[in-house]
Amino acid sequence: MPKATSGEIAALPRExxxxxxxxxxxxxxxxxxxxxxxxxxxxxxxxxxxxxxxGLDIPEWRVLATLGFRHEPCSAQYVADCTRTxxxxxxxxxxxxxxxxxxxxxxxxxDRREFRLRLTGEGAxxxxxxxxxxxxxxxxxxxxxxxxxxxxxxxxxxxxxxSLELVQTSEEADAKEAY
Amino acid sequence: MPKATSGEIAALPRExxxxxxxxxxxxxxxxxxxxxxxxxxxxxxxxxxxxxxxGLDIPEWRVLATLGFRHEPCSAQYVADCTRTxxxxxxxxxxxxxxxxxxxxxxxxxDRREFRLRLTGEGAxxxxxxxxxxxxxxxxxxxxxxxxxxxxxxxxxxxxxxSLELVQTSEEADAKEAY
DNA sequence: CTAAATTAGTCTCACTTGCAACTATCTTAA
DNA sequence: TTAAGATAGTTGCAAGTGAGACTAATTTAG
Numbered sequence: 001m002p003k004a005t006s007g008e009i010a011a012l013p014r015e016x017x018x019x020x021x022x023x024x025x026x027x028x029x030x031x032x033x034x035x036x037x038x039x040x041x042x043x044x045x046x047x048x049x050x051x052x053x054x055g056l057d058i059p060e061w062r063v064l065a066t067l068g069f070r071h072e073p074c075s076a077q078y079v080a081d082c083t084r085t086x087x088x089x090x091x092x093x094x095x096x097x098x099x100x101x102x103x104x105x106x107x108x109x110x111d112r113r114e115f116r117l118r119l120t121g122e123g124a125x126x127x128x129x130x131x132x133x134x135x136x137x138x139x140x141x142x143x144x145x146x147x148x149x150x151x152x153x154x155x156x157x158x159x160x161x162x163s164l165e166l167v168q169t170s171e172e173a174d175a176k177e178a179y
Numbered sequence: 180m181p182k183a184t185s186g187e188i189a190a191l192p193r194e195x196x197x198x199x200x201x202x203x204x205x206x207x208x209x210x211x212x213x214x215x216x217x218x219x220x221x222x223x224x225x226x227x228x229x230x231x232x233x234g235l236d237i238p239e240w241r242v243l244a245t246l247g248f249r250h251e252p253c254s255a256q257y258v259a260d261c262t263r264t265x266x267x268x269x270x271x272x273x274x275x276x277x278x279x280x281x282x283x284x285x286x287x288x289x290d291r292r293e294f295r296l297r298l299t300g301e302g303a304x305x306x307x308x309x310x311x312x313x314x315x316x317x318x319x320x321x322x323x324x325x326x327x328x329x330x331x332x333x334x335x336x337x338x339x340x341x342s343l344e345l346v347q348t349s350e351e352a353d354a355k356e357a358y
Numbered sequence: 359c360t361a362a363a364t365t366a367g368t369c370t371c372a373c374t375t376g377c378a379a380c381t382a383t384c385t386t387a388a
Numbered sequence: 389t390t391a392a393g394a395t396a397g398t399t400g401c402a403a404g405t406g407a408g409a410c411t412a413a414t415t416t417a418g
Contacts, residue, residue: 023310027244027262031317032221034336036237037263039218041343042211057404058215065206077366083206084216086406091368113366113413131202138210144342145335153335156328157213163323164220236374256396265376270398292383292396 042141049133054126059085059093064119067103068127073116075108102126221320228312233305238264238272243298246282247306252295254287281305 027033043058050056056064062083067074080090094117097103102123105115119127142150206212222237229235235243241262246253259269273296276282281302284294298306321329 023307023314024248025244025310025314026248027241029333030244030313031321031333032218032225033241033244033262034340035214035218035221038336038340038343039211039214040263042214045343046211059405062206062212065204065209065212069203069205075366083212084219087367088369088407089405091366092405095368111366111414115367128202131204134209135202135204141339141343142210144338149335149338152331154208154210156324156332156335157217159323159328160320161213161217164217164224164320238375254396266397267377267399268375270396271375274398290384290396294397 045141046134046137049137050130053133054130057093059089060097063090063093063097063117064102064123064127064130067117067119068124068131073106073118075114076117077114079117097123224320225313225316228316229309232312233309236272238268239276242269242272242276242296243281243302243306243309246296246298247303247310252285252297254293255296256293258296276302 047058050061062085063079066079066082076090076094077087079085079094080087083090094103094105098105101120103117104120105117108114108116142153145153226237229240241264242258245258245261255269255273256266258264258273259266262269273282273284277284280299282296283299284296287293287295321332324332
């Protein structure tokens, strides 16, 4: 079994060296692989809270989190945009959450294609019960980092997110300010 | 549309305040969500290299990367352990790569349950062609960070990776103690 | 005003993947 | 030596998901 990952980034052999060395890539230092693996591991650590305990899958949890965080009802499309989840996936999560009466939806009088989604009382109660658990779990996972390190990590990820345009710029936010 | 993500960690309202405020969680500051989304996005950015160009999927790429990095042939089980990918997934990737003559396998005389996998000449050539592209792509993605920031990121992720391995439950630890 | 283009949401299809059962082989212990 | 248990790898099955077609409603252009 290979050694645990070090802090280094996977590196190409010296570019300018004369004898064209064969390129090699250590998966354990390759950022895309590390991110994938870490995300998978963290997700599964958290799913103990919302999956086994409340029977929610990830898309359902994302709908719940979006509706619980925003207080105004919002459309399925909005949830899909926010969470970068495919609209068909959100649609299924919405259907399932409605069946379980965790959320409800009302027709939008102004645009009868879309529905306004919001938590039911039951859904809000579930949200209130679940959130502290998840935040505690997140803190546990991050407890190996100092407060400063956590800030640093957040900032570094934020830079990458911004450069990949994962986060909304203010103009985009304005453009979508229809909500 | 919600605000752009800051460098902060999702936070509970002050714990000790008298009127029990409703807990809220901003998905955009919630580390598990951010990791998931970032990993998905980075993966898809990279897949342009190995998927569309060479027709490899992620499991196939992981097999290739493992065999290319190590020079001794190794078993499918070893690849599965290394990459934390389910053995059935690796099995299918191996089958597909063999059909395409990118890898080959030989029986292990000492243990006829397992096979020794290694790259064919063609596979090695593919590896040599692909690796520089992927490393370049990784560097592009990380180009929004300074050299110091990249080291920091690697170190922070490394700490979380290490702690998650330590944090594995005792049953899991026992189960994996075969290694 | 009407036709074309756009958008919200649903649904079907194909594909991927994890689980668990299964075969074959190896190891351990009575 | 033999039976029970562990391990490598394969395969069938079921659940989840993205792509994209489709319906219904709205907006835009001519």
